[in-house]
Amino acid sequence: MKHSMKVNLQVWRQKNTQAQGNFENYSVETNPDMSFLEMFDVLNEQLIHDGKEPVAFDHDCREGICGMCSMVINGNPHGPKQAITTCQLHMRSFNDGDTIVVEPWRANAFPVIKDLSVNRSSFDRIIASGGFVSVNTGNAVDANNILIPKDIADEAFEAATCIGCGACVSACINASAMLFVGAKVTQLSLLPQGQSERQSRVVAMVNQMDAEGFGACTNTGACSAECPKGIPLSVISTLNREYTKAKLNGI
Amino acid sequence: MKLESKIPEGPISEKWTKFKSTVPLVNPANKRHLEIIVVGTGLAGASAAASLAEMGYKVSAFCFQDSPRRAHSIAAQGGINAAKNYQNDGDSVFRLFYDTIKGGDYRAREGNVHRLAEVSTSIIDQCVAQGVPFAREYGGTLSNRSFGGTQVQRTFYAAGQTGQQLLLGAYSALERQVGLGNVKMYNRHEMVEVVTIEGKARGIIARNLVTGKLERFFSHAVLLCTGGYGNVFYLSTNAMGSNVTAAWKAHKAGAYFGNPCFTQIHPTCIPVSGHYQSKLTLMSESLRNDGRIWVPKKQNDDRHPNDIPEDERDYYLERRYPAFGNLVPRDIASRAAKERCDGGYGVGPSKMAVYLDFKYNMMQKYGRTEASKHNIENPDDATLLRLGQEVVKEKYGNLFDMYKQITDEDPYEVPMRIYPAVHYTMGGLWVDYNLMTTVPGLYALGEANFSDHGANRLGASALMQGLADGYFVIPLTIGSYLSGEIHTKAIPTTHEAFEAAEKRANERIQNFLNINGTRSVESYHRELGLIMWNKCGMARNEKGLNEAIAEIRALREDFYKNVRVPGTDKEFNPELDKAGRVADFLELGELMCIDALNRNESCGGHFREEFQTEEGEALRDDENYKNVFAWEHTENNKWELHKEELVYENIKIQQRSYK
Numbered sequence: 051m052k053h054s055m056k057v058n059l060q061v062w063r064q065k066n067t068q069a070q071g072n073f074e075n076y077s078v079e080t081n082p083d084m085s086f087l088e089m090f091d092v093l094n095e096q097l098i099h100d101g102k103e104p105v106a107f108d109h110d111c112r113e114g115i116c117g118m119c120s121m122v123i124n125g126n127p128h129g130p131k132q133a134i135t136t137c138q139l140h141m142r143s144f145n146d147g148d149t150i151v152v153e154p155w156r157a158n159a160f161p162v163i164k165d166l167s168v169n170r171s172s173f174d175r176i177i178a179s180g181g182f183v184s185v186n187t188g189n190a191v192d193a194n195n196i197l198i199p200k201d202i203a204d205e206a207f208e209a210a211t212c213i214g215c216g217a218c219v220s221a222c223i224n225a226s227a228m229l230f231v232g233a234k235v236t237q238l239s240l241l242p243q244g245q246s247e248r249q250s251r252v253v254a255m256v257n258q259m260d261a262e263g264f265g266a267c268t269n270t271g272a273c274s275a276e277c278p279k280g281i282p283l284s285v286i287s288t289l290n291r292e293y294t295k296a297k298l299n300g301i
Numbered sequence: 302m303k304l305e306s307k308i309p310e311g312p313i314s315e316k317w318t319k320f321k322s323t324v325p326l327v328n329p330a331n332k333r334h335l336e337i338i339v340v341g342t343g344l345a346g347a348s349a350a351a352s353l354a355e356m357g358y359k360v361s362a363f364c365f366q367d368s369p370r371r372a373h374s375i376a377a378q379g380g381i382n383a384a385k386n387y388q389n390d391g392d393s394v395f396r397l398f399y400d401t402i403k404g405g406d407y408r409a410r411e412g413n414v415h416r417l418a419e420v421s422t423s424i425i426d427q428c429v430a431q432g433v434p435f436a437r438e439y440g441g442t443l444s445n446r447s448f449g450g451t452q453v454q455r456t457f458y459a460a461g462q463t464g465q466q467l468l469l470g471a472y473s474a475l476e477r478q479v480g481l482g483n484v485k486m487y488n489r490h491e492m493v494e495v496v497t498i499e500g501k502a503r504g505i506i507a508r509n510l511v512t513g514k515l516e517r518f519f520s521h522a523v524l525l526c527t528g529g530y531g532n533v534f535y536l537s538t539n540a541m542g543s544n545v546t547a548a549w550k551a552h553k554a555g556a557y558f559g560n561p562c563f564t565q566i567h568p569t570c571i572p573v574s575g576h577y578q579s580k581l582t583l584m585s586e587s588l589r590n591d592g593r594i595w596v597p598k599k600q601n602d603d604r605h606p607n608d609i610p611e612d613e614r615d616y617y618l619e620r621r622y623p624a625f626g627n628l629v630p631r632d633i634a635s636r637a638a639k640e641r642c643d644g645g646y647g648v649g650p651s652k653m654a655v656y657l658d659f660k661y662n663m664m665q666k667y668g669r670t671e672a673s674k675h676n677i678e679n680p681d682d683a684t685l686l687r688l689g690q691e692v693v694k695e696k697y698g699n700l701f702d703m704y705k706q707i708t709d710e711d712p713y714e715v716p717m718r719i720y721p722a723v724h725y726t727m728g729g730l731w732v733d734y735n736l737m738t739t740v741p742g743l744y745a746l747g748e749a750n751f752s753d754h755g756a757n758r759l760g761a762s763a764l765m766q767g768l769a770d771g772y773f774v775i776p777l778t779i780g781s782y783l784s785g786e787i788h789t790k791a792i793p794t795t796h797e798a799f800e801a802a803e804k805r806a807n808e809r810i811q812n813f814l815n816i817n818g819t820r821s822v823e824s825y826h827r828e829l830g831l832i833m834w835n836k837c838g839m840a841r842n843e844k845g846l847n848e849a850i851a852e853i854r855a856l857r858e859d860f861y862k863n864v865r866v867p868g869t870d871k872e873f874n875p876e877l878d879k880a881g882r883v884a885d886f887l888e889l890g891e892l893m894c895i896d897a898l899n900r901n902e903s904c905g906g907h908f909r910e911e912f913q914t915e916e917g918e919a920l921r922d923d924e925n926y927k928n929v930f931a932w933e934h935t936e937n938n939k940w941e942l943h944k945e946e947l948v949y950e951n952i953k954i955q956q957r958s959y960k
Contacts (some may be wrong), residue, residue: 053461066872081575083709089575091823098821098876103867106875108367110540114703115465116371140705163511164873167367171488174368178480180474183432187352187772190423190430194387197441207434207459210466214370243432 054081056147061105062153067161082142087119091139107166112137117213121166122153123152127217128278157218157225157264170216170268171227172262174250175232181234181255183244202240218273224265229273231255232285239292249296256293304931304945309732311949316414324777325784332357335783338505338520340370340492340547343520343910344471344764345747348771351474353484356776361518361828363507363800365491365542365724372473372685373528373540374767375880377464378585380446380456381764384423388445392453394418399952404450405755406905407897407954410947413752421765421775425457427772431470435459447590450630450759456761461585461700466699467764491878492547494802495554502743503792506802511748513870515803517794521786522742524780525551525625529726529748533886535830537723538583544882545889546708548730548749557739557931557943559731559751562897563907565758566839567724571707572654581722582707585700588761589627606656606716617641625959632757632906635721639839640917643769649718658716663689680737713747721839725763726731731931735778736770742782746770756905778886810870813880818863822876825860826883828888836895842910850891857887888938902926923954
């Protein structure tokens, strides 16, 4: 058993979407092997024990893949370490006595539901506007009839590893969703499948992104730097290129 | 009620073909008036909702997460099986069928499993057409790897994120239908009641988890695609929110529960590190392609693993099962790990772990190949290791990173420490060949049903089954029911059955809030999990199961006296959501123990210590237990057992051997 440690938390508390929020201070006994969310479990146990309301926060798989967890920790989406989600962050990344500020994603297109939980349905609507290949079940040819060179398949896969968590939006001073949209557009524009809707797709997704209230790209690169899956900034150039080509073609 | 599996007549290879060409259909004009509710949006739910909407049905889909893309199918790592025989290694539909039945220790239905093997090939085609970026060879063809319990390479994969890529494929198909207005999607909604009218499923009551409001939904059929119930053990590889609630409410509304005690304990998970632990993380079975499992030959050996010489290591799987070695099925690998640790050979601080070591294959398999590729003559060990590490990194990089993140140890340098953990439940709602439960119009798909994996599921077969059910089975089988419903008009949700169901749900919620005790929901869940793990886990016996039943009853009683659920039912209140789920686990746990107690044999993942061979292998009793246990809920926590005999006409059943 490793030594225990104590951290001071400043946590954003907000009753509901309409309410005014504020920071509350808590102190939690933890240890270096505990995950950040397990530390929140301990805090909530404590609050329930004291007859207070536990902190609402989103989480599910706790293995870094579902994209549900979403905390801004000391100003960084998913915390101080690169290329991981909040659930994969462990207390060994902090020191005994540290003060840690925890907030929700902040963006107009991600309204706060309660405390640290936000509504990210805008991402679903962007996918629904065009982030797919239009192929009904049963219409497929034999899988090996579509040959895709390994390097292209790998590049498409890299873009497809986006978990839709929204850290990119949270990191951006303009709350832009360009990295998220760029990842999907890049994946599908690289592959031979769905080429017939390549241009209409990018225009539809960008229009939906704008309609949801996400801001314009600032070119600061904060999105990619904070992305837990390391989606490269190049997906945004691909998105811009694809969009421009489609527009020049009068789509 | 007599259980009718409704398996079509005829030779095994023609059953599904014949069924497809004779099943009653619903014409396109009528489909528009037929409403279907899909609960759960994992591989089974998302693929079913998308496919049914494409066909023209009116679909509503529900998930408790904030988006359908979060469903726990997303966490599946290793791959998906399909009998494509792209490797020219002798694979076939029959071989996949045979491996699955044998892997399940002869406790699955032949008809269902053969169908699964038949449609497996179409799944890969469909996913590729959607743009799922599977791993490929340099020539552009699809790549395969091996999984446990097979001797062919039939597993398709996308690095260690196959579930993610398949789910995002199904999710995009679903969102496309949402965009087209054919599916109405309800996020952050939890099903809390099935509504039945005159014996048929006619809709659900769902709780809006943001506002707390109970909402009523009518439909002509209800599909439960709500996954497994491994979280009854508290610690498992499931997501925190994975639960049995929808399936359990269906069970209480008349759906029989099949083989509830059939649980899969996965051999390669990161061991428990402390009492605060909230979940366990899987290290994909695909790692057993290249990792060798061992413990020291000496008991309580505290040396660093890298300091233990080769001849003092016991590669116990290779020793006991030379034909399959490290790739024996999961139940066998798990029990073998437990046997070594119980015997005092375990490693790590808790001594409840074994090593999964990549060094040999990094150097000898990949290092040598790479050296030869790059014309490096007589490479030294350091070169071999460096070259091998690069290959392993490409194959399993994300898993190695995850391991390091959690344990603070670098698996490229020291062997991983692993131990078995609860992973999957083969048991689930009993369904017939059409995937219909014992309640007409109520279906169960994917892990939520009991049907295809018998007493042990083979690796990379869960993804296959979820997508088979959703893309290719339900779109056809549902026709045989809905073709008889074309005259049923939408029933207003003011109907008394909806009133009564909503009232039941509301009373439960008020009850939780009014107890106002002292203990958190979580503390009950933890305690239940410990009982289940110790007495209904990897090894079970009559005494322990009887104790467990008594302990669970007492715990349940205490829960309804002393639990504290803060907040109200008119707001976003995750503690209240959790209370409902844990209350259901407290009932399910008892049924699992009763099921295990009644099955006086060992088979697959169900290991009763009283029934084992001299070598410690599972000892089946085909004379008395070649059947499915289907439990009917008769009154409050009382059940009646029904049995479905299993018939094997195409496979000779024998003692399962991987030696």
